[in-house]
Amino acid sequence: MDGVALLTIFILSIFVGFEVVSKVSTVLHTPLMSGANAIHGVVVMGAIIVAGKATNALELSIALVAVLLGAINLVGGFVVTDRMLEMFKPKKPTGKEGGAA
Amino acid sequence: MNEVHTDPIWVQLAYLVAAVLFIIALKSMSSPRTARSGVLIGATGALLATVVLFFSGIELLNLGLILGFLAVGSIIGWVAARRVKMTAMPQLVALFNGVGGGAAALIAVVEYFEVGSSDLLLLIFTVATVIVGSIAFSGSIVTFLKLQELMTTRPVIIPLGKWVTILVAVGTVAAGIGLVVQPQDWLLVLLLVLSLIFGVLFVLPVGGADVPIVISLLNALTGLAVAASGYVLDNVLLLIAGTLVGASGTLLTNLMAKAMGRPLTSTLFGAFSGTTAGSTSAGSDRPVRSASPNDVAIMLGFASKVILVPGYGLAVAQAQSTLRELADLLTEKGIEVDYAIHPVAGRMPGHMNVLLAEANVPYEQLKEMDEINPEFSSTDVVLVVGANDVVNPAARTDKSAPIYGMPILNVDQAQQVVFLKRSMRPGFAGIENEILYDPKTTLLFGDAKDSLTKVVAALKTV
Numbered sequence: 001m002d003g004v005a006l007l008t009i010f011i012l013s014i015f016v017g018f019e020v021v022s023k024v025s026t027v028l029h030t031p032l033m034s035g036a037n038a039i040h041g042v043v044v045m046g047a048i049i050v051a052g053k054a055t056n057a058l059e060l061s062i063a064l065v066a067v068l069l070g071a072i073n074l075v076g077g078f079v080v081t082d083r084m085l086e087m088f089k090p091k092k093p094t095g096k097e098g099g100a101a
Numbered sequence: 102m103n104e105v106h107t108d109p110i111w112v113q114l115a116y117l118v119a120a121v122l123f124i125i126a127l128k129s130m131s132s133p134r135t136a137r138s139g140v141l142i143g144a145t146g147a148l149l150a151t152v153v154l155f156f157s158g159i160e161l162l163n164l165g166l167i168l169g170f171l172a173v174g175s176i177i178g179w180v181a182a183r184r185v186k187m188t189a190m191p192q193l194v195a196l197f198n199g200v201g202g203g204a205a206a207l208i209a210v211v212e213y214f215e216v217g218s219s220d221l222l223l224l225i226f227t228v229a230t231v232i233v234g235s236i237a238f239s240g241s242i243v244t245f246l247k248l249q250e251l252m253t254t255r256p257v258i259i260p261l262g263k264w265v266t267i268l269v270a271v272g273t274v275a276a277g278i279g280l281v282v283q284p285q286d287w288l289l290v291l292l293l294v295l296s297l298i299f300g301v302l303f304v305l306p307v308g309g310a311d312v313p314i315v316i317s318l319l320n321a322l323t324g325l326a327v328a329a330s331g332y333v334l335d336n337v338l339l340l341i342a343g344t345l346v347g348a349s350g351t352l353l354t355n356l357m358a359k360a361m362g363r364p365l366t367s368t369l370f371g372a373f374s375g376t377t378a379g380s381t382s383a384g385s386d387r388p389v390r391s392a393s394p395n396d397v398a399i400m401l402g403f404a405s406k407v408i409l410v411p412g413y414g415l416a417v418a419q420a421q422s423t424l425r426e427l428a429d430l431l432t433e434k435g436i437e438v439d440y441a442i443h444p445v446a447g448r449m450p451g452h453m454n455v456l457l458a459e460a461n462v463p464y465e466q467l468k469e470m471d472e473i474n475p476e477f478s479s480t481d482v483v484l485v486v487g488a489n490d491v492v493n494p495a496a497r498t499d500k501s502a503p504i505y506g507m508p509i510l511n512v513d514q515a516q517q518v519v520f521l522k523r524s525m526r527p528g529f530a531g532i533e534n535e536i537l538y539d540p541k542t543t544l545l546f547g548d549a550k551d552s553l554t555k556v557v558a559a560l561k562t563v
Contacts, residue, residue, distance in 0.1 A: 003222070006332060006340060013328075013341050016124055017348025024131040024353070026360050026469070029450035030313075033353055034194045035130045035143060037320050039123050040346040041197075042147050043204045043327045044171070045154050046334050050211045051170075052161035059211050060163060064170045066207035071174025072181070073201035074151075078144045079182035080193055081130075085137040087187075087458035 031084045038077025044070030112157040115149060116338040122146030123342050127349055150338055187456055188416040191448040192248035195316045198323050199241025205326035206234030206293070212333050213280075213289060221281065226332045228277045231289070232296045234326035237319045239300030244316050247304075248448060254312075256503075257305040266302045273299055308503050313449040314358050314365070321350025360444045361507050389525070389537055391544045394552060397484075397519055398559035400543070401427075404481035406437045408473065410510055411457065413447050414487015414523065418549035421460030424486060427557050428466070440466050441473040441483075441510050443491035470510060477514040485512060486521045487549045493534045502532050518542045521552045 024032055047070045051063035123146050129139030161167070185193045209230035216223050246252045259265065276292040307315050328343025358365040401407055415424060428438045440462065446453035454467060477483065485492055492512045495502040512518050513536050520537065522544060527533055536542055545552050
């Protein structure tokens with residue numbers, strides 16, 4: 001794709017990025033940061049691409065480490081975000097009545 | 102861009118779908134009602150994109166090895182995320198962010214060998230990815246070490262730190278320019294090393310209380326590195342996803358800094374100014390009033406309005422449920438009980454809400470700072486459990502304190518204040534708290550869970 005098209009996508013993405021999080025409540029700052037962190041885990045795709053065309057041992061080793069790190073970022077990021085947000089779901093009735101007698 | 106391969110239309114469309122899913126995911130995660138579904142939407146986008154990549158017809162040598170490393174990385178990430186205690190979650194996020202930045206830097210290193218000196222713009226972006234990715238990596242590792250308390254949480258000021266940092270920054274830029282002008286392998290190694298050192302120097306002078314802001318910033322940086330790698334690899338999805346995170350992360354960093362009342366510039370450029378405030382630990386041997394669990398139980402039992410202020414110490418002691426038990430007991434006695442939640446209670450904005458929700462504390466009892474602050478003056482007893490910096494009036498009065506300007510919970514306006522503390526050790530920001538020496542303050546020393554259990558037992562007999 002040519003440079004100007006990429007630049008256009010880049011600039012528009014900046015505006016979208018600003019817009020989508022502009023109204024977040026303080027309570028969600030941490031989960032949102034964690035969620036964004038998970039999304040940049042798609043860097044693993046880049047790692048797969050370079051590993052797929054690596055032709056010597058050095059390049060391949062570096063690229064495979066990148067695949068490993070990227071996968072940790074992607075999967076770990078989504079799972080830990082889910083665990084944070086799990087806490088926000090409405091409680092089942094059992095949780096509330098457990099007062100000490 | 103240096104290769105002839107172009108993705109088929111269906112692959113490009115699939116990437117477009119994934120990009121839209123990421124946008125919807127971020128949007129959903131900004132609102133409590135839809136936040137959880139946002140995770141699922143984002144994960145779906147990532148899964149779709151990764152699967153499509155394998156069938157997109159790109160050259161994939163070493164397929165077995167790639168799948169193997171992908172599986173191992175996924176398992177490590179999954180297990181780490183499932184096993185981590187909620188109290189340790191901020192440093193895990195920092196670590197995940199760091200490895201993402203590291204991955205981007207490594208991708209660029211490999212691409213550098215492929216690119217050669219043919220395309221100037223491509224070379225510039227490759228070099229930029231190496232720099233930004235490495236800074237995000239080493240910076241995140243240092244924040245991890247700080248949060249895990251494997252190293253001091255106080256600002257680390259190295260002698261001539263300002264000049265060393267400037268020198269390293271200049272060196273990094275010079276090596277980067279050198280690489281673009283005259284690609285040489287040793288320059289690439291030098292660039293890597295200098296960028297990594299810069300990341301460390303950048304985070305070292307940051308004090309404990311500002312660490313969350315730095316994590317958020319490094320998160321945005323990783324996003325930018327990923328976006329740059331997208332340009333290098335001519336992959337539009339990486340460009341979009343990285344830019345989205347870079348932009349939203351920058352805004353989020355700003356919002357967090359505002360919530361904490363911290364000027365962003367002083368946090369970020371502490372490394373260059375070398376003037377990050379030290380500690381004002383004067384007179385730590387002054388007398389304080391300490392009491393027994395029984396005394397505390399009596400104070401609470403005869404109050405008509407009690408506010409609980411939970412802090413990180415509560416979480417460390419895993420005393421959330423015991424605190425809830427105490428709250429239930431007081432409510433049964435007809436005493437009005439509320440939890441006052443500071444926006445940055447815990448280690449990150451919103452962290453305490455997560456921790457208390459885990460202990461089944463009803464959401465409606467959690468009062469945010471602005472809502473609860475006017476109530477302190479009509480409150481009989483405030484029970485501060487393992488919190489310190491968020492109730493420290495130095496934030497209002499002491500211009501030299503590192504937390505000056507941060508909005509705090511006005512516990513000093515209540516009739517009586519009870520602190521459950523392990524010791525007189527200052528909080529995460531490393532500064533003294535004047536309230537501890539106030540005549541209306543009572544201290545109960547000990548592990549928060551232990552103390553709370555004793556107070557609950559004593560309260561039952563009152």
